[in-house]
Structure formats: structure tokens, C-alpha cells
Amino acid sequence: MFAYYFKLGVRSLRRNPALTALMVLTLAVGVAASVSTLTILHVMSADPIPEKSARLFVPQFDNGQVENFTPGADPDDMQMSYPDAANLLKSGQGERRTAMYGVPAAIEPPRKDIPAFQATGLAPTRDFFAMFNVPFLHGQAWTEGDDAKGADVVVLGRETAEKLYGDTNPVGQRLMVMGFPFTIVGVTDTWAPLPRYYKLIGGSRFGTPEEFFIPFSTAIRHETQHAGSMSCNANRDPGFASLLTSECTWIQFWFETRSAGDRAELQNWIDNYASEQRKLGRLKRNAPSKLYDVNEWMEKLKVVGNDSKLSAWLAFGFLVLCLVNTVGLLLAKFSVRASEIGVRRALGASRAEIFHQFLIETGVVGLVGGVLGLVLAFGALALIGMQSKGMANIAHMDWQMLGLTFVMSVSAAVLAGLLPTWRACQVTPAIQLKSQ
Structure with a gap:
């Protein structure tokens, strides 16, 4: 059933393309902003020599x-x-x-x-x-x-x-x-x-x-x-x-x-x-006298400054704002399909099946938003890297961040789709059939 619902989700992208494009773009912009900021924070704060970081020490007098x-x-x-x-x-x-x-x-x-x-x-x-x-x-x-x-x-x-x-x-x-x-x-x-x-x-x-x-x-x-x-x-x-x-x-x-x-x-x-x-x-x-290992030394000298941490929190705040807007768009998208849901319920579909179908559809939106968000994130990192040679060295994405982009995008879309999907499951078949 997952493959079938996934195909339905892909087809649903063509329904009301303006609304779908707005959802995908909203999600993509939020993901790109948070991922690009998180990528820089990830590079700046990562353990640069994990196999030895607990054995290398700076003495201080x-x-x-x-x-x-x-x-x-x-x-x-x-x-x-x-x-x-x-x-x-x-x-x-x-x-x-x-x-x-x-x-x-x-x-x-x-x-x-x-x-x-x-x-x-x-x-x-x-x-x-x-x-x-x-x-x-x-x-x-x-x-x-x-x-x-x-x-x-x-x-x-x-x-x-x-x-x-x-x-x-x-x-x-x-x-x-x-x-x-x-x-x-x-x-x-x-x-x-x-x-x-x-x-x-x-x-x-x-x-x-x-x-x-x-x-x-x-x-x-x-x-x-x-x-x-x-x-x-x-x-x-x-x-x-x-x-x-x-x-x-x-x-x-x-x-x-x-x-x-x-x-x-x-x-x-x-x-x-x-x-x-x-x-x-x-x-x-x-x-x-003091000793600092690698990670303690980086923390002591504030390699990752408060400004960088604040930027990351602001980026995630922007993502939350984008999710709120996505919730509203999904509510509008699913509300116009009440008659479809009523017919499916009348033909024997359970609320759980309706829930799975619409949740997978929001996942498809998240996947498309992730692809677009990844493109936007690469563009944002390229612009950041143009500021200086030092920024160019840290403004690059590794495989971990690539995977995180898609996980974050799909998870964000699914999270945003929980309320609209739950509302869709509450449709009463008899009322919708009488209105046809």
C-alpha cells in the first residue's frame, strides 16, 4: 500500500499546482535557511581529530x-x-x-x-x-x-x-x-x-x-x-x-x-x-595550572561563538514559522478533498488508511521540498563562501548534512501534516455523500 499511496502523493502534486508550489517553496526556504546555518555550525564545532582529541593537551600557566x-x-x-x-x-x-x-x-x-x-x-x-x-x-x-x-x-x-x-x-x-x-x-x-x-x-x-x-x-x-x-x-x-x-x-x-x-x-x-x-x-x-584537551581548548577559545549559536537558533525559528504556514496550506489543500475522502470511507476505507494516505502525501511534499531546499542551501553556502577565504573553507556540505537535509525536510512536512491529516480523517461519509 505504501507504493500505491506514494504514487497518489506524486499525482496530488499536480492538483492545484499553485498551492502545491507555494507549500514546497515555503518548506524549501525554511529547510535551506536552517541547513545552511547548521552546516557552518557543524563544521566549526566538529571534533577535528576524534581519534586523538582526548589525548592531546594544551598546558596553561x-x-x-x-x-x-x-x-x-x-x-x-x-x-x-x-x-x-x-x-x-x-x-x-x-x-x-x-x-x-x-x-x-x-x-x-x-x-x-x-x-x-x-x-x-x-x-x-x-x-x-x-x-x-x-x-x-x-x-x-x-x-x-x-x-x-x-x-x-x-x-x-x-x-x-x-x-x-x-x-x-x-x-x-x-x-x-x-x-x-x-x-x-x-x-x-x-x-x-x-x-x-x-x-x-x-x-x-x-x-x-x-x-x-x-x-x-x-x-x-x-x-x-x-x-x-x-x-x-x-x-x-x-x-x-x-x-x-x-x-x-x-x-x-x-x-x-x-x-x-x-x-x-x-x-x-x-x-x-x-x-x-x-x-x-x-x-x-x-x-x-590547567590542561585542556582538543575539544575543551576549542570551547575555551570560543571557536563557535555565541553569534553562530544565535544564528542557528534564529534559522530554526524561521523553519518553525515556515512549518506553521505549511500547516495552513495543507489544511486548505485537504479541505477541498472532503468529498473524495467521503467516497473512500463509504467504499470501506478506514480512518487509519486515510491517515496513512494523506501522511504519505505530505511526505512526498517534504521530499520535493528537500530537493529544492538542498539546491537553495548550496546556493546560500556559495554566497557565504564568497565573503572570505576562511568562510569558503567552512561553507561546504558533507554527506551527513546531505542526509540531514532530506530527513529534516520530510520530518518537517510530516509534522506539519499531522493536524491537517487528522482533520481529514474526521470527515463523515454520510454528510459528504448527501452533499453530492
């Missing part, structure tokens, strides 16, 4: 000045000073650990037909690539020895490598970076986690991935200026050497543990470390 400090307040900056980063790298804690900061660099292509250009990269330690599951197209990460001596080696992003060398493997070639000859040891494959959870401070959280990577120690040895934010709570002497000994926070740090259960042990260690530093006259605010 508050090394600000005591003056004007309110106990319990957040630190002035969520990053870390170089003395703390260096100590944590040497600690041996966790399975892996990395310090990093953004670095700008002038790159001089080996090809004469390409002028020198400015690129933005990242200066992490070797563990970065394994910690964050960075795939490699050619070569591999630099060695621990390269980290130790600050070797002039570089890993290129795929787009940068193709821009400079085309489809050839550039591993082993020399490239002028920051005015120094660097040896290319690897090329990363396409890797663009959204959001860029590993470096949420400084730069776009939904922007393009880094164009190159050099060792953290190499960037320090070359006194490479950072690309990102910095917080200094006290005056310091000018120069890079003074920055390294200061309490300025400008480095981001991550630990990886063997299991999520090792968190307590790591927390205990950083608490002891902070206590030792206070004995040396540092961390004067005496604020508690």
Missing part, C-alpha cells in the same frame, strides 16, 4: 604580573613564554610534545619565471607531524638531530611544492628561505583540518594550511620574528635574546599522552613544575 590581577580571572594570554616552552620540551613528559609559533618568510623560487614571494609557515618540533597526523606526499619530517642542532631543513606544503616544482619530487633540493639555503626533506599531502585547532591563536582559525614548516630550534637560531599575537606584561629590553628570557607569551604548546587516562599524571606534573617555578620567583600570580 599564568605568568602575568601581580598588579591589577583578579584571582580566578583568565590569563592575559593563552600562549606560553619561551622559558616555559623550552623547559616543557626537555621534560620528557607525554608520548610526544611540541612547541610552535607562526613564522613569515621570503621564499626565492629556483625557477626564474617565478618571482620571490612572502609565505606564512609554522616552526614546530619534529613531533608535530606525528601528533597531528600530518600526511606526507614526498619524504618525511626532519630528524631529532635536526631539531637538536637547528638544521636548515624545510617541509613544504603541497600547494607550495607544486607552485615551485610542479609534479616533481623536490626532496633533497635546496631552496632559499629567509635568505638562507634550506634543504627540502618532505612535502605534506593535502592537510587542512577545520578548525585549525593546533594553532587557534594568531591567524585565521578556518584559513588555509601553512605553506611550509621549519624546525622550532632553527627559527630560534635565525631569530625569526613571529607571525601572530604576543602579550608582554612588563617592559623588556629590545632584541630577540631579551624576548627569549622574558615572560612574554607568544608560543603555543601541545602534549600527547599514550591514553586519555594519563591526563591526571600529566596534570600532577605541570602542577609540580609550576610550584618549582614559583620558588624561582616566577608565576607570581599563584594561579592554578
